[in-house]
Amino acid sequence: MEYGLRLTTPGDVPADxxxxxxxxxxxxxxxxxxxxLYFGSEFCEDRLPDLDxxxxxxxxxxxxxxxxxxxxxxxxxAGLLNVDRLLDGLTARGWRPAVVFNDWGVLELLRERHRxxxxxxxxxxxxxxxDPRAYRDxxxxxxxxxxxxxxxxxxxxxxxGVEAIETxxxxxxxxxxxxxxxxxxxxxxxxxxxxxxAASGRGCPLKAALYPDGGxxxxxxxxxxxxxxxxxxxxxxxxxxxxxxxxxGNTLFYEPPQxxxxxxxxxxxxxxxxxxxxx
Amino acid sequence: MKILAPLKGADEVLPxxxxxxxxxxxxxxxxxxxxxxxxxxxxxxxARSAGVSGLSDLERIVRLAxxxxxxxxxxxxxxxxxxxxxxxxxxxxxxxxxxxxxxxxAEMELILALRDGGLADRVHVSSLAxxxxxxxxxxxxxxxxxxxxxxxHMTLAEIEQTMIPxxxxxxxxxxxxxxxxxxxxxxxxxxxxxxxxxxxxxAQGRLDERYAFWKWTLNNCGCQTSRGYMxxxxxxxxxxxxxxxxxxxxxxxxxxxxxxxxxGSVRLAALALRLAEDGATRETIRDAVVAxxxxxxxxxxxxxxxYPDVWTDARPQPRQKSPSAARAGSRRVVPIRVEALPTLSTxxxxxx
Numbered sequence: 001m002e003y004g005l006r007l008t009t010p011g012d013v014p015a016d017x018x019x020x021x022x023x024x025x026x027x028x029x030x031x032x033x034x035x036x037l038y039f040g041s042e043f044c045e046d047r048l049p050d051l052d053x054x055x056x057x058x059x060x061x062x063x064x065x066x067x068x069x070x071x072x073x074x075x076x077x078a079g080l081l082n083v084d085r086l087l088d089g090l091t092a093r094g095w096r097p098a099v100v101f102n103d104w105g106v107l108e109l110l111r112e113r114h115r116x117x118x119x120x121x122x123x124x125x126x127x128x129x130x131d132p133r134a135y136r137d138x139x140x141x142x143x144x145x146x147x148x149x150x151x152x153x154x155x156x157x158x159x160x161g162v163e164a165i166e167t168x169x170x171x172x173x174x175x176x177x178x179x180x181x182x183x184x185x186x187x188x189x190x191x192x193x194x195x196x197x198a199a200s201g202r203g204c205p206l207k208a209a210l211y212p213d214g215g216x217x218x219x220x221x222x223x224x225x226x227x228x229x230x231x232x233x234x235x236x237x238x239x240x241x242x243x244x245x246x247x248x249g250n251t252l253f254y255e256p257p258q259x260x261x262x263x264x265x266x267x268x269x270x271x272x273x274x275x276x277x278x279x
Numbered sequence: 280m281k282i283l284a285p286l287k288g289a290d291e292v293l294p295x296x297x298x299x300x301x302x303x304x305x306x307x308x309x310x311x312x313x314x315x316x317x318x319x320x321x322x323x324x325x326a327r328s329a330g331v332s333g334l335s336d337l338e339r340i341v342r343l344a345x346x347x348x349x350x351x352x353x354x355x356x357x358x359x360x361x362x363x364x365x366x367x368x369x370x371x372x373x374x375x376x377x378x379x380x381x382x383x384x385a386e387m388e389l390i391l392a393l394r395d396g397g398l399a400d401r402v403h404v405s406s407l408a409x410x411x412x413x414x415x416x417x418x419x420x421x422x423x424x425x426x427x428x429x430x431x432h433m434t435l436a437e438i439e440q441t442m443i444p445x446x447x448x449x450x451x452x453x454x455x456x457x458x459x460x461x462x463x464x465x466x467x468x469x470x471x472x473x474x475x476x477x478x479x480x481x482a483q484g485r486l487d488e489r490y491a492f493w494k495w496t497l498n499n500c501g502c503q504t505s506r507g508y509m510x511x512x513x514x515x516x517x518x519x520x521x522x523x524x525x526x527x528x529x530x531x532x533x534x535x536x537x538x539x540x541x542x543g544s545v546r547l548a549a550l551a552l553r554l555a556e557d558g559a560t561r562e563t564i565r566d567a568v569v570a571x572x573x574x575x576x577x578x579x580x581x582x583x584x585x586y587p588d589v590w591t592d593a594r595p596q597p598r599q600k601s602p603s604a605a606r607a608g609s610r611r612v613v614p615i616r617v618e619a620l621p622t623l624s625t626x627x628x629x630x631x
Contacts, residue, residue, distance in 0.1 A: 105414025146360035
C-alpha cells in the first residue's frame with residue numbers, strides 16, 4: 001500500500017502517513033510508504049490555492065520526496081481559467097504536479113494545454129450512491145463489487161492518459177475494480193480515507209452567513225469566498241443516521257461504518273489520508 | 280427557444296401543447312426491469328410517482344405530440360451491473376421503433392455505451408452530469424451528444440460562457456430547486472430528501488432560519504397561489520438574456536405534478552417567452568408574471584430566482600468590505616474574520 005497525505009497546510013508532514021489519520025481509524029491501516037502530498041480542493045473552487053500557496057506545497061512535497069498532487073473541483077468558467085493560470089504558473093516555476101480532476105473541463109484543459117502533467121480521475125467522477133442512511137440496514141455496504149459497471153469509463157480514461165482513478169467509499173462498491181480490468185496497463189486505484197462525501201453544492205450556508213438577510217445562497221454563487229470553513233470542519237448532528245457527520249463549507253462528509261471501509265481497503269493501491277473532513 | 284414540459288401520461292399532451300409547450304420529457308421503465316434489477320432506479324425521479332404507465336401510453340404520447348419532440352429519461356446517477364446493455368437496447372427501441380427523439384442520460388457508462396451503439400446524437404446529457412463550463416461542454420460535444428442540460432446552480436453569465444457551437448443547451452426555467460447541486464448530491468430521495476434535515480446547528484444568528492427559508496423557496500414554498508400557480512424557483516425574468524445566449528430549451532420541472540400545476544407553469548412560461556421574444560426587459564416580464572401569478576413579495580428580493588444575477592445591479596451588499604476586495608478586481612469579495620465565525624469544532628484526531 002502507498003499513501004497520499006491531504007493536509008490543510010503544507011507544514012508538519014508526518015513521517016508515517018497513518019499518524020495524520022483520525023485516531024479511531026488508524027488500526028485499519030496497513031503499513032506503507034508515503035508517496036504523494038495532496039493540496040487544493042475537490043469540492044469548492046474558492047478553496048483552490050493561489051500560486052504562492054501552491055508553490056509552498058510543491059516545495060514541501062519536493063523536500064520530502066513526495067509527488068505534489070493538486071486536487072481540483074467542479075468549476076465555473078472563471079474557475080476553469082483560474083486553474084489554467086495556476087497550472088501555467090506552477091509549470092513556469094518548474095513544477096510538474098499531478099492533477100486530480102473532478103470536472104471534465106479540467107481533463108480537456110490538461111489534454112489541450114498541460115499535456116505534461118500526470119492526471120488522475122477524482123472521486124466525483126464516480127457518481128455511485130453514498131447516502132449514509134443506506135448503511136442503517138447494510139453496515140457493510142451493498143457489496144456489489146462488480147468492476148464491469150465501469151468498463152467503458154476506464155477505457156475512456158486510459159485513452160485520455162489518465163493514470164489513476166480515485167474515490168471515497170461509496171455504498172455500492174465496484175468502482176475501483178480489482179486492478180485487472182484494463183489489461184496490460186491497469187489503472188492505479190486510490191481510496192480517500194476515512195471521510196466520504198454525501199452532498200455538495202454552491203449554496204454554502206457558511207458563505208451565506210457572510211451576507212445580510214436576503215443575500216447569500218443562490219444570490220452569490222459566483223462571488224468569491226474567503227473560505228471561513230478552511231481547516232475547521234463543523235460537527236453535524238442528524239436524527240436519521242448515527243454515522244458521524246462533518247460540514248466543510250459547502251460539503252457534508254461522514255465516516256462510513258468501519259465494516260464497509262475494510263472491504264474497500266482490499267481494492268486500493270493508494271490511500272489518501274485526510275487529517276480532517278475538508279472540502 | 281422551446282418550453283420543455285414534463286409528462287406523466289398521454290392525457291396531458293394536448294392541453295400542454297395548447298398552453299405553449301414545444302417539447303416534452305417523461306420517464307418510462309423498461310419492461311422486465313424490476314424482475315432483473317429489483318428496486319434499482321431507472322430515473323432520477325420515482326417511476327411510480329413520476330413515470331409514464333407503460334410503452335402503450337408512451338406510444339400515444341409520441342403520436343399526440345406530433346411535431347413536438349419527446350424525450351425520455353434514463354437518468355439515474357448509477358446503474359447496477361448488467362443494466363447497461365439492457366438500457367442501450369431499450370433506448371434503441373425507443374428511438375428507432377417508438378419515435379422518441381432523444382434520451383436524457385446522466386451516467387457516464389451509459390452515455391458511452393449509447394455512443395458505442397451509434398446513438399450519441401440522440402443523447403441529452405442530464406443536469407446530473409454537472410456540465411458547468413465550456414471545457415466540460417467541449418468534452419461532451421466530443422462524445423457526439425446533441426444537448427447538455429445545464430445544472431441549476433449556474434449564473435446567467437456562466438451559462439453564456441458555457442455555451443459552445445455545435446451543442447444545444449437546455450436550462451431550468453420553473454419549479455423544484457435543489458439545496459445541493461443535484462449532480463453532487465450522492466444521496467437518494469427514497470429515504471426523504473437529505474437536504475431537508477440539514478442544519479448548521481451552531482449559534483450563528485439567524486443562519487439556520489435563513490437556510491430553512493431558502494430551502495422552503497426551493498421546495499415551491501410548499502404552496503401555490505390562489506390562481507393555481509406554483510411559487511417555486513423561476514427563471515422567467517432571465518428569458519431575454521437566455522434567448523440572446525442561444526439557449527435552445529427551457530425546462531419546466533415536475534413530472535409527478537398534477538396536470539393543473541403543469542398547465543399553470545407552461546402558461547406562465549409561454550406568457551414570459553412571448554414577451555422575451557419581443558425583446559421585453561426583465562422588469563416588463565416580472566410585472567407581467569406577477570400580474571398573472573400573484574405573490575409579488577417573493578419577487579421583491581429575488582427570493583425565487585433561478586438566476587438572481589439577472590438583477591445583479593439590485594443585489595444585497597455584503598456586510599463589510601476589506602482590502603482583500605481590491606484583489607478581486609471587479610468581482611465582489613466578502614471579507615470575514617475568523618473570530619466572527621460560529622464556534623467551530625475540529626474533526627476527531629485532528630493533526631493539522
